Amino acid sequence: MTFITNIKTFAALGSGVIGSGWVARALAHGLDVVAWDPAPGAETALRKRVAKAWPALEKSGLAKGASQDRLRFVSTIEECVRDADFIQESAPERLDLKLELHSKISAAAKPDALIGSSTSGLLPSEFYETSTHPQRCIVGHPFNPVYLLPLVEVVGGQKTAPQAIAAAIEVYQSLGMRPLHVRKEVPGFIADRLLEALWREALHLVNDGVATTGEIDDAIRFGAGLRWSFMGTFLTYTLAGGDAGMRHFMNQFGPALKLPWTYLTAPPLSEKLIDDVVEGTTEQLGSHSIGALESYRDDCLLAVMEAVKATKLKHGIAIND
Numbered sequence: 152m153t154f155i156t157n158i159k160t161f162a163a164l165g166s167g168v169i170g171s172g173w174v175a176r177a178l179a180h181g182l183d184v185v186a187w188d189p190a191p192g193a194e195t196a197l198r199k200r201v202a203k204a205w206p207a208l209e210k211s212g213l214a215k216g217a218s219q220d221r222l223r224f225v226s227t228i229e230e231c232v233r234d235a236d237f238i239q240e241s242a243p244e245r246l247d248l249k250l251e252l253h254s255k256i257s258a259a260a261k262p263d264a265l266i267g268s269s270t271s272g273l274l275p276s277e278f279y280e281t282s283t284h285p286q287r288c289i290v291g292h293p294f295n296p297v298y299l300l301p302l303v304e305v306v307g308g309q310k311t312a313p314q315a316i317a318a319a320i321e322v323y324q325s326l327g328m329r330p331l332h333v334r335k336e337v338p339g340f341i342a343d344r345l346l347e348a349l350w351r352e353a354l355h356l357v358n359d360g361v362a363t364t365g366e367i368d369d370a371i372r373f374g375a376g377l378r379w380s381f382m383g384t385f386l387t388y389t390l391a392g393g394d395a396g397m398r399h400f401m402n403q404f405g406p407a408l409k410l411p412w413t414y415l416t417a418p419p420l421s422e423k424l425i426d427d428v429v430e431g432t433t434e435q436l437g438s439h440s441i442g443a444l445e446s447y448r449d450d451c452l453l454a455v456m457e458a459v460k461a462t463k464l465k466h467g468i469a470i471n472d
């Protein structure tokens with residue numbers, strides 16, 4: 152069983168925050184991109200988002216022939232996917248919607264074109280249930296901003312061929328990404344399970360009046376957030392065990408897990424909690440627009456990624472390690 156991996160045309164269905172990120176990444180890698188989104192004004196909004204991302208992509212390096220002019224916006228699903236070598240769906244996170252959409256996409260696509268979904272945590276066995284040639288259907292879960300962050304979680308369903316996983320990993324690598332194969336099909340995959348646990352605790356802290364959204368964000372960005380860009384939780388805690396390493400750390404801090412410090416279920420999303428979170432983040436935004444903060448975020452990400460790359464080289468550590 153073989154699938155197309157040397158891709159020239161990338162199809163994007165859904166062009167919101169995530170879909171437009173895929174479009175920008177694919178264009179920056181010198182591909183032709185065909186996009187479809189049913190919302191009125193979607194084409195204008197997409198072209199605006201791509202133009203906004205372009206300066207960051209120029210800084211990180213464009214492929215030969217890369218151009219925003221190679222984006223074509225079409226009016227039907229069939230036209231979008233018919234000639235595509237690779238298809239990425241980024242439609243709203245609703246099982247019924249994705250189920251119906253993928254029936255149409257897969258019926259119109261070339262049989263050996265891989266189909267990826269950006270879902271944050273729905274199960275591929277469920278929403279590819281009625282797809283044609285489901286052996287080529289996978290999840291490729293990206294991280295925002297998709298045009299800069301390398302991680303993409305690759306998840307197969309019950310009918311996905313192992314060759315399709317390998318082929319999707321190859322395609323995402325060709326787009327400059329760092330694929331992570333999630334071997335078991337579980338809701339939320341790996342990264343969102345971690346992020347959701349953190350977010351749930353943060354909501355409890357706001358709900359209980361322990362901290363504001365700004366204080367919680369400070370607790371992350373001046374501490375663990377700085378070290379997470381180059382070292383994950385497990386290796387960080389190994390160093391926290393001193394020369395005795397992880398066994399000592401587990402003995403010292405493992406028992407605290409039984410106290411427990413954290414809550415198991417999310418707090419109810421009361422109107423008050425929602426208001427507190429919105430008011431807190433509005434205060435954090437201050438006079439900055441979302442667009443200005445996106446540019447600031449992109450510049451910070453580029454600077455951090457460049458610094459980590461240079462430091463890895465200095466220590467003889469491979470870029471992907």
Ligand SMILES: NC(=O)C1=CN([C@@H]2O[C@H](COP(=O)(O)OP(=O)(O)OC[C@H]3O[C@@H](n4cnc5c(N)ncnc54)[C@H](O)[C@@H]3O)[C@@H](O)[C@H]2O)C=CC1
Pocket residue numbers: 164165166167168169170187188189190193240241242243244248252269270271272292293294295
């Ligand atoms: N926003 C985030 O941080 C992340 C979102 N995702 C996933 O990406 C997907 C898209 O999410 P966002 O871009 O955030 O949503 P969004 O709301 O920004 O964009 C969704 C787009 O889909 C379009 N749309 C509506 N009905 C559609 C249909 N039937 N077929 C195709 N497109 C349709 C909308 O017009 C809109 O432009 C979801 O599955 C989400 O879970 C994945 C990673 C991160």
Ligand SMILES: C[N+](C)(C)CC(=O)CC(=O)[O-]
Pocket residue numbers: 271293294295343346
């Ligand atoms: C909030 N979210 C679950 C949609 C986030 C993601 O899926 C990944 C990200 O970019 O944080």
